[in-house]
Amino acid sequence: MQTIKVRLKTNPYNILISESSADFVAAFKKVFRAKNIFIVTDSNVAKIHLKSFSDILKKAGFQTSFAVIPAGESGKSIASLSSLYDKALKAGLDRKGCVIALGGGVVGDVAGFFAATYMRGVKFVQAPTTLLAMTDSSVGGKTAVNTSGGKNIAGTFYQPSFVWINSFYLATLDERQLKNGLAEVVKYAFTFDKNFYDYLQDVLEKGIIGADEFNYMIFKSCSYKARVVEKDEKEVTGVRAVLNFGHTLAHAIETFTKYKKFLHGEAVAAGMLYAAKLSLDLKLCGKETFLQVKELLTAAGFVFNFKNLNALKLLELMKKDKKSVNASLRFVLLKDIGKSISDAEVKDGAALKTLKEFLRENK
Numbered sequence: 383m384q385t386i387k388v389r390l391k392t393n394p395y396n397i398l399i400s401e402s403s404a405d406f407v408a409a410f411k412k413v414f415r416a417k418n419i420f421i422v423t424d425s426n427v428a429k430i431h432l433k434s435f436s437d438i439l440k441k442a443g444f445q446t447s448f449a450v451i452p453a454g455e456s457g458k459s460i461a462s463l464s465s466l467y468d469k470a471l472k473a474g475l476d477r478k479g480c481v482i483a484l485g486g487g488v489v490g491d492v493a494g495f496f497a498a499t500y501m502r503g504v505k506f507v508q509a510p511t512t513l514l515a516m517t518d519s520s521v522g523g524k525t526a527v528n529t530s531g532g533k534n535i536a537g538t539f540y541q542p543s544f545v546w547i548n549s550f551y552l553a554t555l556d557e558r559q560l561k562n563g564l565a566e567v568v569k570y571a572f573t574f575d576k577n578f579y580d581y582l583q584d585v586l587e588k589g590i591i592g593a594d595e596f597n598y599m600i601f602k603s604c605s606y607k608a609r610v611v612e613k614d615e616k617e618v619t620g621v622r623a624v625l626n627f628g629h630t631l632a633h634a635i636e637t638f639t640k641y642k643k644f645l646h647g648e649a650v651a652a653g654m655l656y657a658a659k660l661s662l663d664l665k666l667c668g669k670e671t672f673l674q675v676k677e678l679l680t681a682a683g684f685v686f687n688f689k690n691l692n693a694l695k696l697l698e699l700m701k702k703d704k705k706s707v708n709a710s711l712r713f714v715l716l717k718d719i720g721k722s723i724s725d726a727e728v729k730d731g732a733a734l735k736t737l738k739e740f741l742r743e744n745k
């Protein structure tokens with residue numbers, strides 16, 4: 383078992399990396415005296431993992447009820463959120479109860495928003511089941527749902543009481559979803575650590591990724607994220623914005639394609655390559671850095687094939703990004719591998735010129 387502490391002043395908590403359900407139950411009992419647990423999951427995870435997960439808690443003496451939201455990004459909606467309030471009330475969830483998110487980032491983001499607002503806030507635990515959720519979304523307390531106008535437009539910051547990461551769940555995840563998770567993992571290498579970059583390049587090129595490699599990626603990613611969140615929990619000072627590397631274009635692409643064509647990680651991979659190209663065009667980094675970004679994304683298996691994306695429309699959407707101030711574009715850019723600039727203001731013309739070239743080069 384490995385434990386990473388998230389040392390927040392008001393809501394400190396642990397990230398537990400363990401394949402033992404006994405470790406999970408022990409952690410749970412330390413944090414809660416309540417018996418009433420409401421599990422939120424999605425329609426795919428419900429079929430594979432809900433019964434065994436709920437049995438762990440029942441055997442430990444807890445009462446469980448559950449709600450299932452639609453699988454995939456379409457489930458990250460106000461409709462899903464709204465359905466949870468009704469189901470929880472019917473199930474008798476009270477203020478002393480606890481919500482557990484069992485699933486990927488979609489479940490975590492929706493369940494977290496729900497837990498933050500149900501009866502003005504009930505306790506919340508993250509039990510991530512995708513690589514993306516284990517390395518990024520289950521940590522840090524961002525919760526949200528999408529709207530037709532934009533990604534994560536409605537949400538709160540609401541920290542979990544703890545996170546239980548059991549990489550055993552990765553065994554049932556398909557190749558595309560595993561690759562999707564790698565996008566956020568390589569993000570940490572690009573923005574924080576050249577040594578981690580070298581490690582990933584080596585492992586991904588060889589293509590042999592087993593439990594040890596996944597657990598190492600999870601540990602490193604969660605450690606970077608925890609340190610950043612401790613410094614700037616609510617993205618006020620700009621420190622946390624670094625976790626948004628690649629996300630300015632990614633969210634525009636996801637919104638433009640109505641959350642249907644690209645997975646989040648696929649859009650983030652595209653966004654990181656674009657941000658690296660923008661860094662190069664703005665002379666913030668050299669060609670070598672841009673090529674290093676491209677090489678690792680390629681080693682991770684990302685192919686860039688953008689048809690029917692409209693540069694002007696993407697620019698308009700990027701201007702509505704949460705980092706924008708007075709409609710001026712802000713990006714996380716790179717000086718080098720492991721060295722980033724958060725919150726760089728970029729003129730519309732420069733962003734558009736690079737975007738048009740980027741789309742042309744990756745048709």
Ligand SMILES: NC(=O)c1ccc[n+]([C@@H]2O[C@H](COP(=O)([O-])OP(=O)(O)OC[C@H]3O[C@@H](n4cnc5c(N)ncnc54)[C@H](O)[C@@H]3O)[C@@H](O)[C@H]2O)c1
Binds near residue numbers: 486491511562646
């Ligand atoms: N809050 C944050 O800090 C944060 C960070 C990164 C991403 N996100 C959000 O996370 C979401 C993406 O999360 P995701 O990539 O986990 O997607 P997801 O939650 O949609 O899960 C991907 C797919 O895998 C299935 N699945 C989940 N676990 C499985 C398992 N163990 N076995 C088989 N199938 C399984 C799901 O049903 C779904 O179809 C996006 O909405 C993104 O915006 C949030």
Ligand SMILES: O=C(O)C(=O)C[C@@H](O)[C@H](O)[C@H](O)COP(=O)(O)O
Binds near residue numbers: 524534566629704
């Ligand atoms: O935790 C963060 O902070 C992040 O930015 C992590 C991102 O990977 C994640 O996709 C996040 O939800 C994006 O946040 P947003 O504020 O741009 O909606």
Ligand SMILES: [Zn+2]
Binds near residue numbers: 518566629646650
């Ligand atoms: Zn992300």
